[in-house]
Amino acid sequence: MIHLKETTLLYDGTFDGFLTCVFEVFNLKLYQVTIIRKSRFQQSLFGVTLEITSDSQKANRVWHGLKKKLSNKGNSRLYYAFLSENPGVENHLLRYIQYAFKNQSPIDSDFTNNDVLKVAQIAKSVGREKHRMEAFVRFRLSKDNIYFATIEPDFDVLPLITKHFKSRYADQKWIIYDLARNYGISYNLETVNIITLDFPTDFDPIKTTEAFFASEEIEFQTLWQDYFNSTNIPSRKNLKLHVQHIPKRYWKLLSEKQVSV
């Protein structure tokens, strides 16, 4: 049986869910396909809409198949690009995967192919955001001795930065919380877990108040601001370069860019 009609596959937004969709595309021999996460779907008039339930077995089969077809770099690009959550990225990824399965040797450096190039470019910008978060996370010591940081990254990079922070801050408890996606990662000196927090109504996660944070915290923020100002060379002022390196949307995360603590 061959479906020639246009099909829309809906999934739950997880990577497993997406890979399950890919599995079904091959399984049901679908040709005209759009994959879209359920939360973004608006009823369409034409074609068939199928809701796909995440199935880790099916997802694993696709993933293992890809491992044989792509280099490590090609595979990680796929995952990075997925985490961009860009509208329509699923369809680039699907065509990328189909192209990979069609060929004997890895195609992940065929940059003349539109989808390969696009996936590489999106993966690159996700990689940049990951690196920015490794740089711009600012921990603040809370009253209960946890180093706490909030972020609002452009892409869903928490899964990508977990390892970096775990191996670096192995001897302190910490939480990095994504305010935009409302979940975080928490390290308890042994393992990193995914958490969701309900903040008290009087808690502003951006501000460092004495009610929630250790008293020395404010001193160290002051010292850090002083250091930041003293290490600047005014006669070389170059604000354009400054903003290029730290775009303004990140300033609210950075204690050194606040006027006063």
Add this chain to the structure above:
Amino acid sequence: MSFVRTQEKLKILADAAKYDVSCSSSGSKRNNANKGLGDATGMGICHSYTEDGRCVSLLKILLTNYCIFDCAYCVTRKSNDIKRAAFQVQEVVDLTINFYRRNYIEGLFLSSGIFKSADYTMERLVSIAKKLRLEENFNGYIHLKSIPGASDELMKEAGLYADRLSVNIEIPTKEGLAVLAPEKRREDFIKPMAKVKNEIIQYKSEMKIIKSTPKFAPAGQSTQMIIGASGESDQQIMWTSNYFYKKFNLKRVYYSGYIPISYDSRLPQIGTDVPMLRENRLYQTDWLMRFYGFEVEEILNNENQNLDLDVDPKLGWALRNLDQFPVNVNKADKRMLARVPGLGMKSVYKIIEARRFRMLNWEHIQRLGVALNRAKYFLECGTREYERRDLTAIQLKSLILQNSNSKYRTALGPQLNLFG
């Protein structure tokens, strides 16, 4: 730690340390094996950027700005009337650890004015690194300054705790050094550098036999030169730099445009512009030497003693060697592709990978992100579309300049601005 006193010292000693350019935190191999604090593997991270656009990766401070020397180019010279301060060992340790725990920094860059003697100063620096490693279980990045004239034993100990060591040669020529820093001799800079180089080689070879050999300065050595303080030519700077890269296996040479800080008649006066464009061209040359396979003599020689300010050094070289172009995108080797103006190494690798699948045409190359406004005069794709006019170097240069926007246009622009 008394907050107010530390705050005052931090302001003075960070301000005094800021003229040291190096802020690299990459290239080390110190992983967090003992569940301690910190991890210095792989790439460096710039945690912030100051308003001058420079990266903040390390806590860069002087241990003290008291100094027995009187080098004309230096803010902390003995005869300068400035506030002096000195950190205690514990203060530096506390600042480093607490900044690191908050993810402000990758580690510590500790330098110092020279008080009492070279060895006395070096000993203090080493003791701080030792305390961080052994007592605080710190695996972050430590960059220590090698104090000129320090003894071999101290340099050896320093290498066991630090990731990188550096000694600044400051003035590119011996003659310049004699004028601006008469108390210092180049031999004093070179001695610790040579010692560290030899130790690195020795530790590396021992590592091959005994795996548990401790690491010795795993991120290597670097140095820095001041540009535009002693009237030297670009050729003198880059040949000196090349000498140090080859002779001492340096990881980096930094070039620092001289920032006028005194009314000394031997130096450019206060109010003189920092030579930032020249500095940029020198860094470009440095990159060509280290990553693009150029020999320094190809770019700077007796006929061309200074770099063009209006075009980058690779384009400058290409314009002098037009007989080597155009280069075929689909056939040329890596070495020759790397010499095409407008092609960076990233583009070169992408081209080499992508052309295994099919012949590349102009559209492919453009979509890969190549700067075609420069590259198109030096490339061909095996098709009939390529630059056919027999342009002279001067014509080519003006064509390229017309079609590009340099961020330095205001610094270069000879033309008058009519409006404001």
